[in-house]
Amino acid sequence: MVSILSILVFCFPAVALSASFRQIFLPPAGFGPESLAFEFPGGAFYTGVSDGRVLRYQPLIGFTSFAFTSPNRTMALCDGTTDDPDKGPICGRPFGLAYNPITRQLYIADAYYGLLVVDSNGGLAKQIATGAEGQPFVFCNGLDIDPITRNIYFTDTSAVYDLRNSTKGLQANDSTGRLLKYDVRTNQVTVLMRNLSGAAGAAVSGDGRFVLVSEFVGNRIQRYWLTGSNAGTSEIILSNLNIVRPNNIKRTILGDFLIAAATVIQASQTLVPIRVRVDGSGTISETVSLEAQYGSTRISEAQQSGLSVYVSSRGVNFVGEPVEGKIVINSPSSISHHGIRLSVTGSVNLQVRGGSAGVIESFYGVVKPITIVSKSIEVKPSGKIGSGTTELPFTMVLKKSGEKSLGRFYETFHGTDISIQYLFTVDIARGYLYKSLSATTEVIVESDKADVLERPVSPEMAIFYITQDTQRHPLLPEIKSGGFRVTGRISTLCSLLDPISGELTVETSAVPISSIDIHLLRVESVLIGEKIIADGDVCRNLTLPIYVILPRLLTCPSVFAGPFSIEFKVSIVISFQSELSKLHKKSDPRTPRLWLAMETLPLELVRTR
Template identity: 85%
Template sequence: MVSILSIFFFCFPTVALSASFRQIFLPPTGFGPESLAFEFPGGAFYSGFRKSRNNLLMIKHTATYFVRTIAFCDGTTDDPVKGPICGRPFGLAYDPIARLLYIADAYYGLLVDDSNGRLAKQIATDAERQPFVFCNGLDIDPITRNIYFTDTSAVYDLRNSTKGLQANDSTGRLLKYDVRTNQVTVLMRNLSGAAGAAVSGDGRFVLVSEFVGNRIQRYWLNGSNAGTSEIILSNLNIVRPNNIKRTILGDFLIAAATVTQASQTPVPIRVRVDGSGTISETVSLEAQYRSTPISEAQQYGLSVYVSSRGVNFVGVYSP
């Protein structure tokens, strides 16, 4: 599993590109931050990345702490040999009440760490005796503290995700981990590239994105519709929806893409929607990311932090 041995202190510069955008760079060998988790209220955040023995990092103010794995993991952890051994952190969420960091690892399933440099604990590897193949997005229910996460596919793991996209794979699942019973429940099946998951502020529902199916579904956790789901967003102009994050206002930010008439190639966007899928804002990130896909957009304070598996930095958009 992803062995967290110790935490080291480093300091890397934050480079301002303009009045509204800056970059927080990973260490020289770091690449591809997939997700972010903020450690409230101290302002620290975590991110997972590859091409380093340090595949989980913590940034606190101007200081950067790196969580080290075994030396064998130097080099990319997305390759066929090292990936399954070293792991690849994808979805992250920090529980400020329990002071625990939850990690959806593409290879090792659901992990938890107390963020003090001890070993990350593997707490779930399967549901209904079906092993996880590609754990992806993750969120914490703000009411119950239960964990909601996705298994992108039952067939294609991270190494073969492109094949899953080409095959229009629809074997993904939305899952719940009960922190009191340590049990995993399957909530939704047959999802087309299950990616992001985000619980509403009142704990009534969870949104799940389908990267292959190009849509967002809402699954009801409570109320008269509990246990049912419906498609709330399926827009031809919004494709490849990835991680979803709840904002401080209670709506959601979705990392996605759109195809412009000028380029005819997907360009990254962040989309703000409410719990019913109504779009209130679409922001193009083409100027900073060109055609590089983004994996997450998350609001912290007045800024929006953006992560991408195609760059070596975390982008910060500020008003």
């Protein structure tokens, strides 16, 4: 799920905060997504993991195994439970990926098996190149497709050091890398550049005029011209002391490029990950720190797809689409400030009533909120903001895999007595003589992907029967003496994406039936949904289907926590025809009437892909 929210607070100056949220965790055995390839913007994508597989992600389904690169791969050896680098030559290790939407083929640069391609059926990828000009590939890395010619441009990081010995190559300042082209028409591989210092990422411009290549060891970006008067030549376009270890490069929908890199924190002399946006000439337009999300773990790629920027890293077991947005400040004049910070708070707020609480809690009506998450990052240090419109990009992951949080990430929920809410707040401190500025927005959080069940979920069907003897409240004499019997079955465990299903049959009834309804109830005792199964008298022994769509904003997965719970029930309510019933509107099943018969069953809701 991607939630795009925005809030505008008209202050002087005006501050706006916008954000989107999603976390995409790999399957339990998946680790180290190096690169991503999208079928279409914001849709299904592919990523390679450490056990040699290429996984396919579909928004409504999740991750599935799609392809593999090694013909020697076995499930027993390449199970993903251990990160043994010596298994790479056996299991394979997919690095760069690129998808051709015209042919529906996925191209793969594998660190051990060279250049491969696989069609839409998946399975074992076809090896199409293992070397160039008599020199075998040692460490294939980055990959991109020319949007004009559909030729493949990729890198061979080193002619000496493979992936298992890449650290030695870094220490030796290896400069034997190459940039190569695979011609899809002739199936020939051509070497375009040699002596690259740790050739890593490759990205072709939108017009096919040039290709950018990053040098991980050399800490620079080069541009190689493919067409025009400069064709066949190259030049350095980016060499910045504050941007080191550049990895994959990806072209954006605007035609500029995103580079996954790192920067040095001077105080501690440690490397932290960043993503950098540059144009085709190397001019930097944006630098975003990812230290808050990844610590000192390096990222391998930052790629824009649709409205979001996806981040991958070989050091984690998730694809990060963090809270990604911008702070927009509109000011008629420049202003000084003492820092701009972004904070997120997630909490469970409980409302207590009557005798269910102690004296203090009853007096105030609420209990202390349960904290789920509380984080804060500095977006900009003390300084000055110029006049006009200033945009400050930010990125934050609510929860990284393996990170200890103060509580489980429950889904956003707003009920009568329970409210689960996640708020983002930006604060601009301005000193004692000026009023500080602030803006807040809520993000809608759904289940962590690690907690989401695979579809389909087999519904648990409960058999029920309703007679005059199963009712615990008084009935009209004619209903009780005449008798009735209704039988059926209904699902009591179902996905929030699927309807409540079942069937019922009116076997006998001495009194004509007015209607049969189904009610969906929260245990908070709030009626949140009603569906008519039958209106008017019902033919006896006729099976009636039950089909109820769950209301999205009023339901969430069933929660059974220590201090609180959110549970659901479903009630089958039969209204018999009588003079009394004509005087009253349909009533709440919590207040049984003489002309009603009902059966209430527990309902467990779960989130599925």
